[in-house]
Amino acid sequence: EAGVAQSPRYKIIEKRQSVAFWCNPISGHATLYWYQQILGQGPKLLIQFQNNGVVDDSQLPKDRFSAERLKGVDSTLKIQPAKLEDSAVYLCASSLGRDRSRYGYTFGSGTRLTVV
Amino acid sequence: AQTVTQSQPEMSVQEAETVTLSCTYDTSESDYYLFWYKQPPSRQMILVIRQEAYKQQNATENRFSVNFQKAAKSFSLKISDSQLGDAAMYFCAYRSAERESGAGSYQLTFGKGTKLSVIP
Numbered sequence: 001e002a003g004v005a006q007s008p009r010y011k012i013i014e015k016r017q018s019v020a021f022w023c024n025p026i027s028g029h030a031t032l033y034w035y036q037q038i039l040g041q042g043p044k045l046l047i048q049f050q051n052n053g054v055v056d057d058s059q060l061p062k063d064r065f066s067a068e069r070l071k072g073v074d075s076t077l078k079i080q081p082a083k084l085e086d087s088a089v090y091l092c093a094s095s096l097g098r099d100r101s102r103y104g105y106t107f108g109s110g111t112r113l114t115v116v
Numbered sequence: 117a118q119t120v121t122q123s124q125p126e127m128s129v130q131e132a133e134t135v136t137l138s139c140t141y142d143t144s145e146s147d148y149y150l151f152w153y154k155q156p157p158s159r160q161m162i163l164v165i166r167q168e169a170y171k172q173q174n175a176t177e178n179r180f181s182v183n184f185q186k187a188a189k190s191f192s193l194k195i196s197d198s199q200l201g202d203a204a205m206y207f208c209a210y211r212s213a214e215r216e217s218g219a220g221s222y223q224l225t226f227g228k229g230t231k232l233s234v235i236p
Contacts, residue, residue, distance in 0.1 A: 003160075031222065033223065035224075040228070040229075041228055041229075042120070042207050042209075042226025042227050042228050042229055043161070043207075043224070043226050044226070045223040045224070048222070048223060056223060089159055091159070091161065093161070095222070105161075105163070105224065107160055107161035107162075108160065109158055109159050109160045110159040110160070112159070
């Protein structure tokens with residue numbers, strides 16, 4: 001099966017500019033996650049979707065970050081305006097859902113964002 | 117809230133030797149899942165092995181095995197016969213089990229990672 005697709009792979013922007021990342025999960029995966037991975041740290045959840053509804057966005061800085069998942073498939077994550085501390089790798093992951101026997105996640109290769 | 121601690125920022129191992137990566141976690145839950153993920157320079161997180169808390173038997177996947185000590189909240193990864201391709205960042209992660217209602221977040225909580233180098 002095809003993996004989780006993310007684009008772009010790299011992005012460099014100036015602070016206060018806006019940026020958007022795109023994620024296409026594995027076909028049929030109901031749950032989609034966006035994680036932020038700052039250099040030297042483990043990934044941290046930003047937002048979780050179940051189909052096209054938000055399950056958990058408690059760690060999303062909502063004053064500058066937004067995310068949507070139209071029709072329960074692709075998702076976009078936007079930052080506006082960007083700050084220097086937003087420099088990180090943004091990972092998208094998907095999973096089948098709540099079935100206890102299928103709790104595996106599949107991650108994409110991420111987008112490395114550098115804010116200068 | 118759950119926390120995951122990896123106390124070894126870097127480790128190295130000679131090719132063909134065995135290495136153990138440490139992980140401890142803190143939780144008040146009784147049912148959960150634990151994972152080890154590998155992250156090579158390509159950045160994609162690759163699942164290495166997983167453990168269900170209600171299973172006492174330690175998980176094994178080929179050269180990878182875990183030592184799960186539930187009472188001590190310890191979950192170490194042993195890599196046997198290390199290969200050059202094992203060099204990567206390794207992350208320990210925790211996830212709550214599904215609730216009966218089916219609602220709730222199934223996020224992974226990660227440690228800070230251990231960078232493993234394999235010496236030829």
